[in-house]
Amino acid sequence: MTAREPIADLVLESPPLAGQIEETPTLASLGDLTMRTKPRSLWSDAWRRFRKNKIALVGLGYLIFLIFVAIFAPALATQNPVKSDVATAGTLRQAAWIEDPNPLKTGDWAYPLGTDSIGRDVWSRLVYGTRVSLIVGLIPMLVILLIGVPFGLAAGYMGGRVDNLMMRITDVVYAFPALLLAIIMQISFGSTMFGQLLNGLVLLFLSLSIVNWTGVARLVRGTALSLTEKEFVESARASGASHTRIVSKHIFPNTLSAIIVAAAFIIPSAIIAEAVLSYLGVGLRPSVDPNTPFPTSWGQMILEGSKFWQAQLWMLLGPALAIALITLAFTFVGDGLRDALDPRQGE
């Protein structure tokens, strides 16, 4: 798990102010003057900057590729990921290109990365593992935003005592070591009905989001606090806009770019946390159902692989590389988004 963004709550201002851009009269409204170029919105500007960033595009391309892998996993897998090949169960078939005196251990392209300790195809498990990784990054991220953003907006906009109280609450939650709480949550609810929904995925979503919203809340609160003092918010208030309207039309849109950047970094940390929990044996529950959509995760494969890697290297190297690549891709995209949406922040 990466360290929480240390600079995050120092960022008080996000430079592009969407509300202001909306409100400046366009040239077209000034009579006959026709515009030579189309007005560029904040988002198209950001997209132009993002496109120039080659590394970020590579990351984005890889993530799109992974989404396809996750959707078409049944077509890409060479074997059923939970079915074990009884013949090679104890022998650990090697990767396809490795020759071995024992015919059962010699590689076979039907099992591109060999088989694991009970004869399941490593490649197919790797392919299906993509699903868990993506979903375990995505859903906790959404939950974190659903808690953190309204919390931060409320604290930042209301200010004063309410703000003080709400920030004290986040301080206490922030002090909680996130991974340790997730571990304890997994132990505590792991064998309940709730903990077994979707092989334990639902519980994982909860464990991975329950303390991690504080970062987003602080970030949004800081941005909202500085925005409430801006002239355009004041003028909106003076013209009689309701609180709901001010927050939803003027404050929230201007916190959005900071939220997007934060979200891009939450996803890989949730993916890593899931892998760590599964590696410690308290993550996803192992599945034997051949039709389950989420049969295994890369963290679980690492747990199994770390016992056998000296005999079958790819049992460990495969999932380890998969996790390294996906987190790297998200970091590239996140860095690209930060540079594109928040040019002043870029180094």
Next chain:
Amino acid sequence: MIHFILNRILWLVPVVIVVAAVTFFLMYRAPGGPWDREKPLPAVTVEQLNRKFNLDKPRWLDTQGFQDELSDGEQNPYTLGKTLLNTQFFNYLKNVFSGDLGPTYASRGTESVQDLIVKKFPISLKLGIVAVLFAIVVGIPLGLAAGLRQNSSIDYVCMFASTLGIAVPTFVSGLILLIFMSRLLHISPIRSPDEWHGLFSTAFILPGIVLGLGTTAYVTRLTRASVLEVKGNDYIRTARAKGLGAPAVTTRHILRNALLPVVTILGPAAADLITGSIIIETIFGAPGLGSTFVTSIGKRDYSALVGITIFYAMLIALANLLVDISYGFLDPRIRTSR
């Protein structure tokens, strides 16, 4: 300043209470009692053990005892409150504040959690020290070199390496390094438990470095960013203009001012190192507190899990406190504004 420090120290109290309450609540819900063994213990023994560890008392609030006393005509709010709070949780909390984290269930009370921490934590601490030293000794020079020669090849290499270090979790880089070392270099970094004692054991070097990779990457990035910021200041130009040599400008003017923001990272780094140590110690077989935490999961030793979690939360809160205080000492602007 003193007011500020006291305020922050007092702030640890609610943190510990909340962490204790939440972990206590979750562990109480967890399946299986502490005395569950493959061969069930006789009921009498279980009862004795429960009484010995206060487990026969109500969990949170003793409303029964409270009402009994109230109907007996007890009026003194102090006595009433004491009865109400004479429960597992509040007795535990009281003990926590006097430094007693209770006995570990695995040892059936022969060893206390704080003894376990005292025994195991030094190994984790040594790993952490190696990690922080590595982060400072490698990260700061790299960041400085990258910042001084912006957009050079050194800069690109450093930036790429630090992105790798931030993105790839130590959990994965540790495993990949382990494979690499034993497959290509034929060295096994996994040591037997006895080799982890002693102050200067070589066993610590590799896991310590792996543990510090993420922090090193952050330190590199932050140093570079703040060198870039400091470099453009007028006082640097003044120093150059008065004929000061490049090494003196770099060390005395650029580095000294650029290091200030780097201190702030050590707070989040503490949390990162603790989380990391749980994994790294398990991978490399180091008998520290992190791997003890993991084995306690397997043993369902709930009291050890709760105790170690509280200890870690305290540690993280203290690290953040130290960072805030040291920042105040290092930056005169902050000192005077308080």
